[in-house]
Amino acid sequence: MTRTKISGAEILMRSLVAEGVKTLFGYPGGAIMPVFDALYDYSDRLHHILVRHEQGAVHAAEGFARVSGEVGVCLVTSGPGATNTVTGIADAMLDSTPIVVIAGQVGAQMLGSDAFQECDIVNVTQPISKWAYQIRSAEDITRAVSLAFHIARSGRPGPVVLDFTRNAQVETAEYVPKKVGFQRGYEAVPPTKPGSIEAAAEMINAAKKPLVLIGQGVELGEAQKEVRQLIEKADMPAGCTLLGLSALPTNHPLNMGMLGMHGSLASNVKTQECDLLIAIGMRFDDRITGKISTYARQAKKIHFDIDPSEINKNIAVDLAVLGDCKKTVSAVTALVKENNHQAWRDSFNEYKDKEQRLVIEPEVFPKEGPVKMGEVIERVATQSHEKAIVVTDVGQNQMLSARYSRFTEKRSIVTSGGMGTMGFGLPAAIGATFGRPDRTVCLFVGDGGLQMTIEELGTIMEQQCPVKVVLLNNNYLGNVRQWQELFFDRRYSFTHMLSPDYGKIAEAYRIPYTLVTEREQLDNAIAQMLSAKGPYLLEVAVMEEDNVLPMCCPGDDVDDMLLEIK
Amino acid sequence: MEDKTLYTLIIFSENVAGLLNQITSVFTRRQINIESLNVSASSIEGLHRYTITCFCDEATIHKMVGQIEKKIGVVRAQFFVSDDIFIQETALFKLSTQKMLEHREISKIIRIHSAKIVEVNPTYAIVTKGGMTEEILSLFHTLMQWDCVLQYVRSGAIAITKNKRELLDEYLAERKERYEA
Ligand SMILES: Cc1ncc(C[n+]2csc(CCOP(=O)(O)OP(=O)(O)O)c2C)c(N)n1
Ligand SMILES: [Mg+2]
Numbered sequence: 074m075t076r077t078k079i080s081g082a083e084i085l086m087r088s089l090v091a092e093g094v095k096t097l098f099g100y101p102g103g104a105i106m107p108v109f110d111a112l113y114d115y116s117d118r119l120h121h122i123l124v125r126h127e128q129g130a131v132h133a134a135e136g137f138a139r140v141s142g143e144v145g146v147c148l149v150t151s152g153p154g155a156t157n158t159v160t161g162i163a164d165a166m167l168d169s170t171p172i173v174v175i176a177g178q179v180g181a182q183m184l185g186s187d188a189f190q191e192c193d194i195v196n197v198t199q200p201i202s203k204w205a206y207q208i209r210s211a212e213d214i215t216r217a218v219s220l221a222f223h224i225a226r227s228g229r230p231g232p233v234v235l236d237f238t239r240n241a242q243v244e245t246a247e248y249v250p251k252k253v254g255f256q257r258g259y260e261a262v263p264p265t266k267p268g269s270i271e272a273a274a275e276m277i278n279a280a281k282k283p284l285v286l287i288g289q290g291v292e293l294g295e296a297q298k299e300v301r302q303l304i305e306k307a308d309m310p311a312g313c314t315l316l317g318l319s320a321l322p323t324n325h326p327l328n329m330g331m332l333g334m335h336g337s338l339a340s341n342v343k344t345q346e347c348d349l350l351i352a353i354g355m356r357f358d359d360r361i362t363g364k365i366s367t368y369a370r371q372a373k374k375i376h377f378d379i380d381p382s383e384i385n386k387n388i389a390v391d392l393a394v395l396g397d398c399k400k401t402v403s404a405v406t407a408l409v410k411e412n413n414h415q416a417w418r419d420s421f422n423e424y425k426d427k428e429q430r431l432v433i434e435p436e437v438f439p440k441e442g443p444v445k446m447g448e449v450i451e452r453v454a455t456q457s458h459e460k461a462i463v464v465t466d467v468g469q470n471q472m473l474s475a476r477y478s479r480f481t482e483k484r485s486i487v488t489s490g491g492m493g494t495m496g497f498g499l500p501a502a503i504g505a506t507f508g509r510p511d512r513t514v515c516l517f518v519g520d521g522g523l524q525m526t527i528e529e530l531g532t533i534m535e536q537q538c539p540v541k542v543v544l545l546n547n548n549y550l551g552n553v554r555q556w557q558e559l560f561f562d563r564r565y566s567f568t569h570m571l572s573p574d575y576g577k578i579a580e581a582y583r584i585p586y587t588l589v590t591e592r593e594q595l596d597n598a599i600a601q602m603l604s605a606k607g608p609y610l611l612e613v614a615v616m617e618e619d620n621v622l623p624m625c626c627p628g629d630d631v632d633d634m635l636l637e638i639k
Numbered sequence: 640m641e642d643k644t645l646y647t648l649i650i651f652s653e654n655v656a657g658l659l660n661q662i663t664s665v666f667t668r669r670q671i672n673i674e675s676l677n678v679s680a681s682s683i684e685g686l687h688r689y690t691i692t693c694f695c696d697e698a699t700i701h702k703m704v705g706q707i708e709k710k711i712g713v714v715r716a717q718f719f720v721s722d723d724i725f726i727q728e729t730a731l732f733k734l735s736t737q738k739m740l741e742h743r744e745i746s747k748i749i750r751i752h753s754a755k756i757v758e759v760n761p762t763y764a765i766v767t768k769g770g771m772t773e774e775i776l777s778l779f780h781t782l783m784q785w786d787c788v789l790q791y792v793r794s795g796a797i798a799i800t801k802n803k804r805e806l807l808d809e810y811l812a813e814r815k816e817r818y819e820a
Binding site for chain 2: 264
């Protein structure tokens with residue numbers, strides 16, 4: 074039987090369909106034109122979203138992946154198209170987001186000659202991707218694509234780059250689907266060491282003051298229920314990392330709030346008092362630990378992770394439980410005894426109350442003065458019945474969104490954690506609307522961050538993506554201004570920023586818009602935004618020189634938190 | 640240099656372009672100098688074997704090995720201290736034949752150092768010497784005193800572990816078993 078030969082570009086289309094891809098975000102150009110030509114015939118199966126800048130494509134793919142749990146796909150041309158995705162690839166690497174970036178490349182025979190729009194994107198992205206690979210022949214496509222998706226989504230997920238030479242797009246070959254087999258050079262899930270499950274259970278059973286740290290690994294490993302069962306059975310309070318915030322419902326009685334620099338006072342103070350720290354799918358980032366040398370020194374530590382290289386990387390632990398946390402956590406739960414740590418749990422209250430009084434009341438429930446970011450975020454949480462996907466940009470808007478949003482559903486926070494990429498928010502929110510079209514997607518973004526990828530309003534207009542954009546406009550690069558206030562003697566060097574007339578911009582893009590300047594307008598405006606069918610831009614003029622508190626200042630112990638600025 | 644040890648890493652990887660770069664970047668990111676590096680085909684088909692030596696502390700070597708092993712295409716990365724392995728370098732010397740004829744001591748030195756003359760012609764002789772860095776350097780410095788060295792090169796270290804068998808086969812078999820389970 075002879076099979077018909079088809080172009081490499083079409084082989085790519087078929088391979089993507091075979092991987093279950095339905096949505097891709099991209100932007101055409103010379104070196105990827107054969108693929109876009111093939112896409113023309115596949116538009117019934119592959120929904121391509123034309124963005125306005127390749128950075129938008131890659132962040133959209135990230136947003137898509139984060140909310141759906143599927144691989145986000147991005148299709149761009151060579152040279153500048155490929156380099157425009159670099160920030161997003163690095164972002165996905167640090168935040169373990171499964172994406173596949175397919176970039177055009179000059180023909181194999183021209184590689185190395187500085188041909189037009191040639192860029193050695195494999196070498197550029199190798200240090201910031203999970204895998205970067207160049208496809209140079211049509212025969213290699215099916216194998217490379219299936220391996221790319223396997224690597225992106227398995228184990229600790231991450232970004233994969235496929236550099237697709239033009240000749241491989243136009244040459245013909247048979248389409249022979251390939252399944253990924255055993256890989257000598259890649260083991261997605263490391264084996265769990267014999268005895269480590271039992272040892273973990275023993276340590277938990279012996280603990281008087283255990284504290285659980287929930288990271289994004291719990292979301293990525295779909296272990297939300299398993300972790301909940303563990304903490305409920307052993308009665309252990311828990312804190313969440315920024316990326317792990319929606320892995321445990323905010324209002325769960327054992328949820329003691331966010332960890333780290335702008336986290337809750339109670340969870341940070343108790344980090345320094347617990348006798349056992351149980352980290353699940355988190356990596357002890359410096360934004361979580363504060364000063365490393367004093368971090369939880371009194372506590373024994375257990376670290377559940379799928380990535381062996383995370384063990385003892387930042388914080389030395391007493392026990393590592395390697396493997397898929399969905400399995401390991403439930404295995405440990407089976408061995409732990411039901412427990413009651415009421416006194417320990419109650420000891421958090423003092424700090425919760427203190428934070429409520431000194432930080433939360435003035436930020437979220439102010440009686441007078443300008444509108445505050447915190448109250449906007451709280452009202453959106455309430456009016457969306459805590460069901461919305463919250464996408465954030467970076468800065469004060471991000472930290473306050475993390476602090477004052479409330480989550481009841483998993484995979485509901487989309488934010489750039491490891492990289493802190495300004496400009497992430499708007500395109501990521503676009504991606505989220507495609508990843509979960511059934512859910513409300515709210516974006517909180519600052520005036521600085523919005524202007525970084527504001528061109529994506531064009532994508533929103535064209536696709537009518539129902540992104541509810543809440544622009545928290547303080548006329549400052551607020552986060553940096555806060556640091557200047559605290560650590561640079563209030564010398565506001567280039568942090569004041571002039572904004573355009575966002576109303577006119579919204580009008581130009583035909584996106585409904587409301588400006589709120591007074592507290593009294595807020596509830597109605599939010600209600601209107603949430604009930605609108607399509608996209609919406611709600612600008613809130615918030616207090617200009619507000620600060621995110623509490624704050625563990627750089628170099629301080631994690632429990633040493635600034636609660637007020639006098 | 641206090642509390643720094645000379646570690647030898649033995650790494651096996653698929654023979655794919657770009658991996659060497661990725662492996663060395665793990666060192667450069669941490670500002671660790673590679674003392675020596677050797678890459679060549681291993682005893683297992685399609686796999687390359689790297690021997691890399693560097694000075695660092697124990698915590699760092701643990702982290703680096705983890706980060707190297709994580710690279711797609713790296714099959715296994717392990718580190719050893721000098722006691723666990725047999726390590727060798729090779730040096731090539733090009734010596735002036737005339738000087739060797741003038742000073743008989745040179746041949747004696749070569750013999751004492753267990754080096755081998757592998758080629759002689761009227762202008763030069765090629766001498767090879769295998770051994771540890773210090774042994775090779777000692778020969779080099781001695782020969783230099785006779786002003787007879789025309790060229791000298793020393794290879795990176797290669798190493799073999801002192802445990803009984805090559806464990807990679809077994810390791811791969813275990814991994815495959817896990818994969819199929
Ligand atoms: C791409 C990028 N450039 C610079 C920064 C540094 N940075 C962090 S927060 C911030 C200010 C953000 O300002 P804005 O978007 O208005 O948000 P706000 O903090 O005012 O809420 C800056 C400049 C960054 N994180 N990302
Ligand atoms: Mg701002």
